Amino acid sequence: MKVLLSWLREFAPDIDGDPEHLAETLSNLGLAVEELAHIGQGLDGIVIAEVLATRPHPDADRIHLVDVDAGDGEALQVCCGAFNMAVGDLVPLATVGTTMPGGMEIARRKMRGQWSNGMLCSGAEIGMGDAHEGILILDGGLSLGVPLAEALGIHPDVLFDLEVNPNRPDAMSVMGVARDLAARLGVPFMVTAPRVEETGTSAAERSSVSIASPHFCRRFGIRVLDNVPSGASPRWMANRLLAVGQRPINAVVDLSNYVMFELGQPNHTYDLDLVPDGELGVRMARTGEQMVTLDGVERTLTEDDGVIVNRDDEPIGLAGVMGGASTEISADTQSVLLEAAWWDPMTIARTARRLGLRSEASARFERGADPDIIPLALDRFAELAAALGATTAPGMIDATGNRPEPITVRVRPQRVNSVLGTDLSADEMTSLLEPIGFVCETGGDGQDFGVSIPSWRIDSATEIDVIEEVGRLHGYFKIARTVPVTEQAGALTSRQRDRRRIQALLTGMGITEAMPLPFLAPGDLARAGLGDDGITVTNPLVAEESIMRTSLRPGLLKAVAYNAARRTTGVSLFEIGRINPGGGGDLPDEHEHLAVILAGKEATAATTLWRRLARHLAVTHPGVVNGPVDGLHPGRSGSVLAYGVPVGALGEIDPQVLGAYEIDERVAWLELDLGALLEADRGLAPYRTPSRYPSSDVDLAFTVPDEVSADEVAATIALAGGELLASVSLFDVFRSEQLGEGRRSLAYTLRFESVARTLNDAEVAAARQTCIEAVTTTHNAALRG
Amino acid sequence: MAEPEQLVVEAERQAVAATTLDELSAVRTAITGKRSPLVAARKALGDLEPDARKQAGQALNAAKAAIDEILSAREAELAAAARAAQLAAERLDLTEVTELPADGHLHVITQTWQELEDVFVGMGYRVAEGPEIESEWYNFGALNFPLGHPARDMYDTLYVDYGEPGTTLLRTHTSPVQARVMENQEPPIYVVAPGRCFRQDTADATHMPVFHQIEGLVVDRDTTLGDLAGTIEAFTAAYFGPGFSSRLRPSYFPFTEPSAEFDIQRPDGAWLELGGCGMVHPNVFEACGIDPEQWQGFAFGFGIDRLALIRFGIDDLRELWTNDIRFLGQF
DSSP states (O other): EEEHHHHTTTTTOOOOHHHHHHHHHHHHHHTTEEEEESSSOOOEEEEEEEEEEEEETOOSOOOEEEEEOSSOOEEEEEEOOOOOOOOOOOEEEETOOOOOOTOBBOOOOOEEEEEESEEETTTGGEEEEEEEHHHHHHHHTOOTSSSHHHTTTTTEEEEEEEEETEEEEEEESHHHHHHHHHHHHHHOOOOOOOOOOSSOOHHHHOEEEESSSSTTTTEEEEEEEEEEEOOOOHHHHHHHHHHHHHOOOOOHHHHHHHHHHHSSSOOOEGGGGGGGGGGEEEEEEOOEEEEBBBBBBEEEEESEEEEEEEEOOEEEETTTTTBBBBGGOOOOOEEOOOOOEEEOOOHHHHHHHHHOOOHHHHHHHHHOOOOGHHHHHHHHHHHHHHHTOOOOOOOOOOOOOOOOOOOOEEEEEHHHHHHTOOOOOHHHHHHHGGTTOOEEEEOOOTEEEEOOOOOOOTOOOOOOHHHHHHHHHHHHGSSSOOOOOSOOBBBHHHHHHHHHHHHHHHHHTEEEOOOOOOOOTTTTTHTTTTTOOBBBBBSSSSSGGEEOOOOOOHHHHHHHHHHHHTTTOOOEEEEEEOOOOOBBSSSOOOEEEEEEEEEEEEEEHHHHHHHHEEEEEBSSSEEEEEEEOEEEEEEEEEEETTEEEEEEEEEEEEHHHHHTTOOOOOOOEEEEEEEHHHSBBBOOOOOOOOOOOOOEEEEEEEEETTTTOHHOOOOOOOOHHHGGGGEEEEEEEOOOOOTTTTTEEEEEEEEOOOOSSOOOOOHHHHHHHHHHHHHHHHOEEEEOO | OOOOOHHHHHHHHHHHHHHHHHHHHHHHHHHSSTTTTHHHHHHHHHGGOOHHHHHHHHHHHHHHHHHHHHHHHHHHHHHHHHHHHHHHHHHOOOOOOOOOOOOOOOHHHHHHHHHHHHHHHHTTEEEEEOEEEEHHHHTTGGGGOTTOGGGGGGOOOOOOSSSSSSSSEOOOTTTTTHHHHHSSSSSEEEEEEEEEOOOOOOOBTOOSSSSEEEEEEEEEOOOHHHHHHHHHHHHHHHHHTOOOOEEEEEEEEETTTEEEEEEEOOTTTEEEEEEEEEEEOHHHHHHTTTTTTOOOEEEEEEEHHHHHHHHHTTTOOOGGTTHHHHHTOOO
């Protein structure tokens, strides 16, 4: 929302001071100033010139040569980068020696060998409009050589571009911003009643309105105007519209926009001759009903859209969103019906969104316009139109739908102070509220008081709304800052601490945390060798964001491939992130997974990693069971168990999957369900004093069939070794022809130890024998001599 | 029988001739061992008259002492030489290193996330979490966004195909965690909730469809807007450091009232818009089963990603998601 300082002053003439300070004041009122611009300044030296001829530049394509007459009848050559002018157009010429508003100095200079004696200006370069659409083409009839500011009636002004929040319908107008600013500055604010002279047949005899949807349309006001102007609007009005970013069109459209910007009331004009009997009606559309809007597009409506219909019940306007083509004003229009109405915000929001027709008007109706401003808006339009020769028929048609009762809110002063942390008296509160139209009836100091909510603040309806207004007008910056103290000790949960321990362990092992996007494209899961069954996104912008992942694998594979393609092989990455495996109750199941990808490593690297992780987290009985896992190498994969509970999988990525990702190295993989892992049986074993007695090591090598895992043999030894066996560890594996097909040698070191005494040879020998027998009988294994 | 003086001379000669500790050890045995002339001479003393025995004994003792001194000195010399030789042989060029294992790095988002958690834990807060796929109720309804409310348009929501259409979505902010905490915990409440959020956004230097936020929620008996401003200021000092300050500007969010934007001022005077905050709206308290006449509270939230960019001097959000090891390894 852009407002001009000069326009604000029409409502509060005493608004004054440093524009920077005013901007800060607006921001502190919740009207954040996104941009502050000084306009109409620095135009000295810019004059009206006429285009005499245009010629190509002999040595450049992107600029051409324009001859202009700056009032002396001489042809002056200028190089220009825009091509939108024609011979005879009037354009702004920055003469040699001019300093532009942006600070650039115009000098006579050569561009690719051709003299340029000044610069033709775009609207943006001189603070008249946003668009860099080319050189500003001025209306005809201006005298050549006259300074632009003088010719166009431009005066120095300040433009504030405000960010207006959805709860401030009132601030979508110059009047509303002026009211707030005047209240804060403590200067008078007033709205002058427009002067309207009425003549001819009364509006009531020429037009009528019936409202069939009183919830949708609370109020519908009409004035009838005759002799409406058909040309351009006056320059001062066009200048203001341009400054606030609205392109001038013609007098009637500009008047409509001007009144909307000034008072916040959108309005619409119908060519009276095209409205049979001047009869208008308001109803909800019927599903499938069609009408052609002003932009020439045929719209198919639903029963959620409100329409304005004619005598024959045909839609001639999409209420609050866009007018209809059938009653559009033309150059031949003599008389108009001027409509100013109040529409239900939610309905307008839905229709505008569904049809992609968000406009300045719908933005105001969506927030909630002021139903009480309708007569003023009609009169203001009539007053401005009269200055252009229009006449106004006597009377105003004022049809009403369901007008809600005015709201009065009880406000407890101690509650205000309790929420804000202030120490204001009730009088101080009311003196903050009154200037913005919140009329207060005080009940004495410290007593509750009633506040009548003004019609332009549809957002305000409860005590907390009023408390916010008190805080806003008082100034948040004036409130003393305190820090609340809590008896609670700050802490992370055990899950959060475990997550950090895992991160510390993995990074300490040289593994870096990656962050792949959690979305997948169709086919990504299949490419990674996984079932293609992720939860789909209903409204993705791109296909790459259309599926929620069921595994962290596609993302990390892509990360490895990305790095490999940039000549970094052997990367080790991990991720902790949420996945949605499918299933669920009110919400889809969501699991937190940990995955580690080790490029250039074999599957057993994942086993080692899992064991270190399990040890670090004190997981009881961590295990690996060989067996196929989707997307992993069938002979190099297995599931991961914690205390017998499956918590994930590990192995090596299937070569076919690696091929699909164009990865040329082996890739080890570990993926764990972090929730299942951390909830599995964990905890440090009870403390045991280290033995003071010497231990005895025994090495045993067995030939074992390939189907039996080294872990199973170790488990058998551990069980057989009993209390005296302190540890068992695999130290050598080999295969040879002598051992035969399908068997290999596994060699373990067994350490025997007692905390009570030195073990004698016979005890160790007996334990050794028990272990040998257990392995050979359980696993079809043989002790190697 | 050899004269003691001769024994000393002989010992000196042999000790000097020994060039290794092993050779010297052999010399020691030959000169002072059981079969040495010295021991033989001592044994022969018994055959002498007492006076002569005393005299000869003293001479032998003196010779023994001299011999021991000679051998010890030579041993020290040889040990020093042996150590010097060993050290010289073991010399290494310490730059002859062929391997430098990679360091592991935490992602900049995680680093920033944890720093923020730590600051708030230090201020007495707990850390709460919630689901990333959320119900329409927790994301909007419980937060005072009625169905069809235009403020829902401020969020470009991504929905998922689950349950009834429009009921399940990718959370657009971490604020649903507020509602979940209030439903499950009796006040007083002091929590922060960092988390991943989603919006229908085209990726560019300043936007991503996925981003991270941290949310704060305090509910206590007399919590005020002044407490909110003071908490933001305390956080600013703790996280950004001395010389940084903060301000609140009135704003609008459906779930807080009064609402504010908060900005951070850098020591060079520049302001940086950081996030939104406000007093918990009475409708939110009621939706979560907390009596707004008994309890008051504030909430605040801001983006983690942009803080990470600022902290590490990164100029494009998309870099955070490339997983280029040359990016990840810098932090």
